[in-house]
Structures are given as C-alpha cells and as structure tokens.
Amino acid sequence: MNNIYVSTIIDSYNYGTVLQAVATRDVLSEYGKPYFIDYCRPDWTSIGLRQIYLRDKHHNPAINLLRYCVAFPNLRKNKYIFRSFVERQLDLVDSTPYLEGGPFDANAIYCVGSDQTWNEELNKGIDPVYTLMHVPQYMKKFSFSASFGRPSIPDREATMMKPLLEQFTAISVRESSSVKILNDMGIKTGVALKDPVLLCRPQLWHELSENVAEMSQSYVLIYMLNENPRMVEYARLLASSERITVRIIRFNRTKPVPSGCEPIYQPSPEQWVACFRDAKYIVTDSFHGTCFSILFQKPMIVFNPPRYSIRLSDVLKDFGLTERRVADDESISKISIASDPIDWNHVNNAMSVFQTQARNFLKSVINIEP
Incomplete structure (x- = not known):
C-alpha cells in the first residue's frame, strides 16, 4: 500500500471543509495510507484572524478592537471545535516541505483536493501547498475533485496555474465548469468527479454521528x-x-x-x-x-x-x-x-455512477507511472 500525502483545506471553521477531508480519507484508504498535510493558511492562524478584524477599513481602530474582543470567544470556540475534529479523524504530517521544499518520499503519491484548493480569491493567491509546487515533477501527483470555485478565472491566474498543473499525472475536478477552465488553459485531460462526501461509503456518515x-x-x-x-x-x-x-x-x-x-x-x-x-x-x-x-x-x-x-x-x-x-x-x-416528490431511485442510481467513475479514476492513477 502506497503512502498518499493529501493537500486539502482543513484549517477553516467550516463543516463542509472538514467533512470533505474525512470523506477523502475514507475514499483514498482503499488505495493506500492517507496522510494529511497539516497546513494553516496565514489568514486562518490566530494572528491572521485577529488582523482581519483590526485592519478592517470600514471602521476606526477603536471599533475594530472592540469587534475583535467581542468575537474572540467565538473564534476560540470554533477553533477548538474544528481543530479537535481534524486531529481526531486525520493522520497529520508537517507542512514545511510543501512550503519550502523537500525532502519527499519518491515512492509515495501526492494528492490535492478536494474543496476550493484552486480558488485564488479565497486563498489570496496561488498557494504552494495546494498546488504541490515544491513536490518534484518526476513524482506522482494528482488532484481529487479539486475546485476553482468559480465558473472562470482571469488569464493572469491561468498563466500561472498552467505550468504547475501540467506536472500532474492526472487531474480530476469537482465541477464540469472547472473542466472548461482546464481546457481553456490547454489542459485537455481533466475529468469531473463529485465532491468526496458523495463518493465515500454512505455508512461513514452514520458511523460519524452514531x-x-x-x-x-x-x-x-x-x-x-x-x-x-x-x-x-x-x-x-x-x-x-x-x-x-x-x-x-x-x-x-x-x-x-x-x-x-x-x-x-x-x-x-x-x-x-x-x-x-x-x-x-x-x-x-x-x-x-x-x-x-x-x-x-x-x-x-x-x-x-x-x-x-x-x-x-x-x-x-x-x-x-x-x-x-x-x-x-x-x-x-x-x-x-x-x-414536490423526489425520485430517490434516480438519485441513488446517479450516486452509484459517480462512485464508479471515482473508483476507476483512482485505480488508473495508482497504476500510472509518474
């Protein structure tokens, strides 16, 4: 079984974000041992969140400080809720090599996604961790339901992203609109898969809430x-x-x-x-x-x-x-x-098709040489 190092968003105070990471773990566990890069974007650190409040240009400094003091207990509670969940559910590894460069395990597989890992607006630029920028090109890299989070991206962003994504062995994205973004930048091999919460074992969510x-x-x-x-x-x-x-x-x-x-x-x-x-x-x-x-x-x-x-x-x-x-x-x-009635048989059949597509994609990635 290969080690699979996963770069995905785990730092935001958002239920969908942390649950997609757990779903990604569940899906990838069939193909190797998933480890998750323990990365916190600068804006989502304690210092970064404080600066967001204190540097708000819509209010004067005194009001900003007051707003931060009022929000602080809530921020601290949220950090505990989501961070403790991530630590319970995921095997975490140091993010330093992904921020600064090696060493990397040449026998491992490196994965980006899911979630809006390629949303430059949210990430305040093209993120080195979410693009595996420092993982050598000769190693096996792929994306699993990654997302740009927008129907299109500026030409400047596409120009910077293209050479990074061309190093990937295989690319899957979460929306068909993201496939078009890839096509527009000249990458014709991208395929659309669903969000991992829809691709993992259905019983995972009952196990989690039991x-x-x-x-x-x-x-x-x-x-x-x-x-x-x-x-x-x-x-x-x-x-x-x-x-x-x-x-x-x-x-x-x-x-x-x-x-x-x-x-x-x-x-x-x-x-x-x-x-x-x-x-x-x-x-x-x-x-x-x-x-x-x-x-x-x-x-x-x-x-x-x-x-x-x-x-x-x-x-x-x-x-x-x-x-x-x-x-x-x-x-x-x-x-x-x-x-209005919902045809759940149709929904279940569609879900089965999407899960089969994901399994076929992952089987092909695991067997493809970098």
Whole structure:
C-alpha cells in the first residue's frame, strides 16, 4: 500500500471543509495510507484572524478592537471545535516541505483536493501547498475533485496555474465548469468527479454521528451561510403548515436568533451531521448542506448564495434536482418545492455512477507511472 500525502483545506471553521477531508480519507484508504498535510493558511492562524478584524477599513481602530474582543470567544470556540475534529479523524504530517521544499518520499503519491484548493480569491493567491509546487515533477501527483470555485478565472491566474498543473499525472475536478477552465488553459485531460462526501461509503456518515442522540421532535432545519431573511420566512411558513418546529444552526452566539427558530449553537461536526440525519426538511444556501440533504434523502429547498453558486447549480443538475432551487424573485408564499416528490431511485442510481467513475479514476492513477 502506497503512502498518499493529501493537500486539502482543513484549517477553516467550516463543516463542509472538514467533512470533505474525512470523506477523502475514507475514499483514498482503499488505495493506500492517507496522510494529511497539516497546513494553516496565514489568514486562518490566530494572528491572521485577529488582523482581519483590526485592519478592517470600514471602521476606526477603536471599533475594530472592540469587534475583535467581542468575537474572540467565538473564534476560540470554533477553533477548538474544528481543530479537535481534524486531529481526531486525520493522520497529520508537517507542512514545511510543501512550503519550502523537500525532502519527499519518491515512492509515495501526492494528492490535492478536494474543496476550493484552486480558488485564488479565497486563498489570496496561488498557494504552494495546494498546488504541490515544491513536490518534484518526476513524482506522482494528482488532484481529487479539486475546485476553482468559480465558473472562470482571469488569464493572469491561468498563466500561472498552467505550468504547475501540467506536472500532474492526472487531474480530476469537482465541477464540469472547472473542466472548461482546464481546457481553456490547454489542459485537455481533466475529468469531473463529485465532491468526496458523495463518493465515500454512505455508512461513514452514520458511523460519524452514531453517538449523537436522535432528535425526537420533527423539524425544519435551516443551514444558512449567508444571512437571508427570505430563507427564515420560508422555513417558518413551512414549519407552520407541517405543525413542526424550526431549528437553525448558528455559528455565533452574539448574533440574534430569528424569531420562531430554535438555535443549535456551534455543533461539533458529528452533531452537525446528525442535524441533517434527523431533519424532516432542509432549507439551505450551502453546497455541502445540499450534499448532506441528498445523502440522508431529505427534501431540500435551496436558496442561491450571493457568490460561488456554480457548484450548487452543478450538484443539483447532476442529481436531476434543479427544481429544488428557489428563484431569486420568487414570492415566498408561492414556493411549493417542499411538497414536490423526489425520485430517490434516480438519485441513488446517479450516486452509484459517480462512485464508479471515482473508483476507476483512482485505480488508473495508482497504476500510472509518474
């Protein structure tokens, strides 16, 4: 069994991010021993997060300091929740060689992805760890459902990325739009695979949440990454018509909770998964919120986020669920998505096809000489 060193995003306070890493571990374990590069981007260190608050140009220094002091307990709690989960679930290795250069194991395989590892906007430039920039070209490198996170990238970015990606033995990306980006830069070998949370063993999510007690009362779950009163209003209407409650996942205890909603504050990733497992309906603007609705076969009502909505469009289209998306100008009182039936047999068949594609890709990568 080969050692597989994986470069993916594990440092952000985001459920989808850490869960895709665990799913990547689960998928790759069939082909080798996965180790994850313990890398924290500068903006996501304690110092980096503090500077984001203190250097905010929209407020004066005194207000910035006050905002940071108010946010600090929440930031510390989030860091504990996500970092402890990562340390429990993943085998971590030092990031220094990937930032500064070797030595590297010539017999190992090096992997990038999943998640938005190639989103230059989020990463504040082309990241050396997420491109395996310092891993020698003669070693086997591949990407597993990596993402640019955007439907297109600037020519300047493509010019810098192309020579780095040309060193890869094989490239898979998470969205068909990312295949087009590769084609536009002259790389014709990229293939589209789904997010690892959709490609791993389905029982992984039940194993992960098995120690979380089941919620006995039926509820509509709101998982909202962007404050959107329309989502809350719709969830309350749906819950009222069904005579059930509304629960909303909240990242920050200092922000007010919408009236009529029961907050679930800063759940652990295991508890977050259980929230989807036990919900009757899910209202979300999140890509991974949509994925876990699919995984647990829950009727989802999907609202558009203000940015990076391409992956939501793609995943709904992939499973024949485009009608589950709410139009931006649609009246809340006229939304009837919740009662529309979902053909879960079609969804399961599509999932099986996508998992087979991933296995075939990985088998070919493991056997290809660098």
